[in-house]
Amino acid sequence: MKNDIKNNTGKKNKLIDNKEEKNKQTLNSEIDNKTEKKSNKKNKPKYSLEHKKFLNKIRLKTFFVIFIQITILIAFFGLWEILVNNGVLDGFIYSSPSRMINTLAELSRSGELLTHSLITLKETLLAFVIATGIGFLVAVLLWSNNTIKRILEPYIVVLNSLPKIALGPIIIIWFGAGTKAIVVMGILIVIIVTIINILNAFLNTDKNTILALESMGANKAQIFFKVVLPSSFPDIISTLKINVGLSWIGAIMGEYLVSKAGLGYLLVYGGLVFDLDLIMTVTIVLCFLASLMYFLIALLEKIVKARH
Amino acid sequence: MNEIITVKDVSLIYHSKKFETLALKDISFKIEEGDFVALVGPSGCGKTTILSLISGLLTCSSGEILVNGLKPDKKSKVCGYMFQKDNLLPWRTVEKNLYVGLEIQHTNTKEKKDYALSLLKKYGLENFKTKRPDELSGGMRQRVSLIRTLALNPKILLLDEPFSALDFQTRLKVCDDVLKILKDEKKTALLVTHDIYEAVSMADKIIVLSARPATIKNIHTLTFGRDKTPFVRRDMKEATDLFQKIWSEIQDEK
């Protein structure tokens, strides 16, 4: 009897296995059909065996890279936790992942995390958008008029080398110790770099291509939109990526000075009361938000590229 | 026939902060409507400079140029200028590259686009319509650039070594084709080339320039085999004789 039952269950399992395999197969073939239909639509030739091998190789490599990246991350936090737990590192000074998770839970329960994050995010985005927008327009103006460019060049160079934090007191006196001052600080940090980078991209456009279009009768606006802007696209995107980082710097620096609210304020506060858990947690949150914004820009890049 | 291009006592100096370069000195010649004129001379003598002047991209330092009765103006759309370098826009597909000129001149109608595409087909590039320029070979890119210029249907064509990146076979074929198109549509063309055979087989007139500063060394008017294709004309006795003559004229300059 027992044997029978065992046999039965064994068979059942096998049956199930078979079914699952069949399901998988049908699924696979469906997917294959779909991709084939798609490729038929696009009139793409079927890939050769070598090309498939090539694709597989690339996929394998990507998989490997991602795997290692995740491993490093886990190892880092894991090691940190273990060292603190075993008393090698002092948790009071170095905090630890588990303590950070607790702090994070506390902060989000009290709603502080959200309010402070939103404040900093708002300041960062405002600085980013305003500075990038104005910086871009100024770059266009400087590109379109060589005389204006030459007149303004020394001022831009000086402003670029000036450490913006030095302007902190002035900004606070002029704009009040609040959001406005922080945004202005962010704008000052971002705008000069934007102007310089984007203008350089514009100026590096191939002269011959511009001449070729000019010989077809193109005016300045046409040259800008048909040659200069598209050829500067990669540089503009990398400027945006740099600006993400810079506007976070601006916002946090502004909050250090103003010290009223925001993640920067939390950091200063954490420093004053010697709360390393708070400092570490906020730093991680900052990392997360900044990389989120960076990926949004990367996504924008992909979308724009796909369109053209 | 009437003169469509008049160049009179033209000199040109390139200015830069450190020095000036006299590129052209007292150049004078005339081109009649429908003529196919070749410009030959040693490298760096100022051939491209002459085309740039006629197209209106440069202004001469002294002398006078009239194109279609007027001062050269790049906005006039009289001249189609094909550059020595193809200058295709790498972010556009081949097809979109052809339409650039049409877009600029606000004439990108279906009719004109179809004409451009028909030329693409004629030059065997139909299948590369959706490709990007950097997926093409040098010769293919040059053909696209030529079609882009022809698509604008300009009255005068300024061609700066248009066939230099083509292989010998294609080159002979494209020469025949281009000349036929130009003659059929009664276009005027000024062709810069370093290939004397090309000049001798295609042109109605050959202007030989001296080394820089360029002056006119000689102007040959070709009367033989004008009804023949370049391919045939290339092998005529007169052609080989003229080749020898121009060859030694340029050789003297080097």
Ligand SMILES: Nc1ncnc2c1ncn2[C@@H]1O[C@H](COP(=O)(O)OP(=O)(O)OP(=O)(O)O)[C@@H](O)[C@H]1O
């Ligand atoms: N923008 C410029 N500034 C200064 N000098 C220039 C400039 N363009 C050309 N030149 C000089 O003028 C002379 C003629 O140049 P050009 O380009 O017209 O020669 P080319 O006959 O077309 O030569 P190639 O057969 O090599 O194309 C050259 O000696 C060059 O050094």
Ligand SMILES: [Mg+2]
């Ligand atoms: Mg040249």
